[in-house]
């Protein structure tokens with residue numbers, strides 16, 4: 001595995017690969033890697049001739065400065081994991097490389113309101129930062145395929161919209177959610193939970209799964225109310241549970257009228273904000 005910290009170094013490597021007609025797969029991350037990330041890396045390595053992963057804690061997507069400061073940085077352990085996964089290139093740029101002075105990296109794109117719902121409502125400016133960094137990283141890496149997790153459902157939906165709108169020649173590959181043995185979706189933020197809360201946090205996945213198992217017992221609205229109540233037990237406090245159309249992310253009134261429906265939730269566990277989702281139905285393929 002080669003580590004590149006500058007755009008120049010990265011391009012030297014990738015231009016050569018492109019000249020040789022090799023396919024490039026890319027997984028962007030914030031680091032503090034876990035098995036969820038590794039599943040994306042494994043796909044990237046398997047499906048492409050050259051695999052690239054970036055570690056960059058992007059300041060523009062953190063609406064809370066304290067969250068940015070608290071974000072775990074574990075470069076040594078991360079690079080060990082990536083090496084073991086047979087990654088070819090680890091891109092580890094500084095903020096100056098991603099956002100050099102004088103370069104306008106703001107992205108003008110019509111996201112059709114996808115960025116204002118759910119996470120967008122509670123984390124103002126978050127998706128603007130995500131779109132900015134992913135576009136900039138795509139410009140830098142120029143991959144054939146981009147790998148993202150279903151864990152961040154709204155994020156990949158927005159990135160797919162950006163790719164379509166800007167006619168970017170990269171295919172988005174979405175990978176399933178990897179969970180801890182009890183069901184909690186893996187996240188770098190799980191490390192900040194106490195042992196007890198981490199165990200109890202299976203209630204999030206259990207609640208969302210119960211909706212899926214008994215879908216037609218209640219209307220979407222009733223299920224949302226039911227799950228908000230179920231998740232409002234110390235140390236948990238739900239910010240939202242939304243049952244939405246998987247394409248538009250707008251709340252659904254009936255399950256029957258939609259082919260693709262997903263339930264998304266954001267829940268505080270003590271002072272840690274966790275997100276999760278479960279696809280309730282998908283007949284749109």
Ligand code: AMP
Pocket residue numbers: 028029030031035036037039040147148149150151152175176177178179185186187188
């Ligand atoms: P992050 O470092 O949190 O920005 O995540 C980098 C990528 O890994 C994103 O595309 C996430 O959706 C994905 N990811 C994070 N957690 C998981 C998980 N538990 N399972 C699958 N993918 C994940």
